[in-house]
Amino acid sequence: MTAPYYADDQVALYLGDxxxxLPALGLTAxxxxxxxxYGDTALAWDRxxxxxVAAVTPLARSMWCFGSMRMWLTRAGELEAAGWQMSHxxxxEKHNGSGFAADRFRRVHEHALHWYRGPWREVHREVPRLPAQYSAKGRTVSQRQSRTPHAGEIGAATYIDDGLRLARSVLPARSMHRAAIHPTEKPVTGLLEHLIAYGCPVGGTVLDVFAGSGSTLDAARQSGRRxxxxxxxxxxxxxxxxxxSAAPLPLDAA
Incomplete structure (x- = not known):
């Protein structure tokens, strides 16, 4: 039985490939x-x-995976061959880029693709609702019927504005940079917290097979997931x- 490198009531971290x-753990997520x-550079660790993909496929039906466009153009076929379908x-959007090439646009973004297996109706998904920059909170709003040529018909509706809107597909969050433990560390606030909220129910289990600094584990624990x-x-x-092992902080203080 593989012993965890670290464990508490909500998190277990294992050392190894x-x-x-994974085969020794017998888990599902x-x-x-x-x-x-990503395999984008000549650095020794970037392979x-x-x-x-084959190792995680039997363990879950929903997956967020970070990657560059170059990586996805090369590797997406591996996920599709394993039965994964891309949903969106x-x-x-980083506050500052990490590239130094002077012959390209300054890269200030990375992609996270959501993949699923099996019927879409059986996959847990809950888009986070975030405070709107402009809203008519508390006001009754009437939405007229409209038709968008490429997206179909939208029916008329009446609703009370709660000041929240569906999270947008571009998530601005500050890069870790000097605060980072790992060179490719992703921020909890503004990024990982929203991906977890979308794909994992409260009380559910999140699996990260390239745990790095533990940011995904930290974000999951702070949001009430294992x-x-x-x-x-x-x-x-x-x-x-x-x-x-440090005392967890609320998400708005992380």
Whole structure:
């Protein structure tokens, strides 16, 4: 039995290669949320781990996976061959880019694609509703029937404005930079919290097979979900364990 590197009442973190660790755990998850190496650079650690998709496929029916456009053009076929279907994508808009090439647009975004297996009607999904910049909160609003040529007919409706709107597909969130534990760390606030809210019910389980700094595990725990993570590099597993052993903060203070 594989012993966790770190564990508490809501989180378990394992050290090792996910392709080797997962078969020993016998787990299932409501949502996979992970950030694999994209294979975009010549850096030694930036190598696509062949076989990780097959390893997670039997364990969940819903998955958010980060990646660059180059990565997806190369690797999307592996997910489709394993039975995954893409539902939609979200763009993380960083406050500052990380690229240094002077012959390209400055890259200030990354993609997160949502994939699912099986009938769409059976997949948990709940789009977060966020405060609107402009709203008529409390006012009764009438929406006329309209027809958009490429999207079909929208029926008339009356509703009371609650000041909230569906989260947009572009999520602005500050990059971690100097505060980062891991070089590709994703922020909890404004990004991971919304992806988890969409794909995993409260009390459910989130699986991250490239746990890195433990940000996904931290975000899941703070939002009332359980989390299981696997990290192959002990330096980052140790850093994630220190992070997770600290008292969790509310999401708005993270």
């Amino acid at each position: 996910c392709r080797e660790v 409501d949502l996979v949320l992970t950030d694999p190496p 696509w781990p062949v076989g990780w 994508d979200v763009v993380w 989390a299981i993570g696997i990290e192959a590099d002990e330096r980052y597993a140790e850093a994630a364990a220190r992070r997770l």
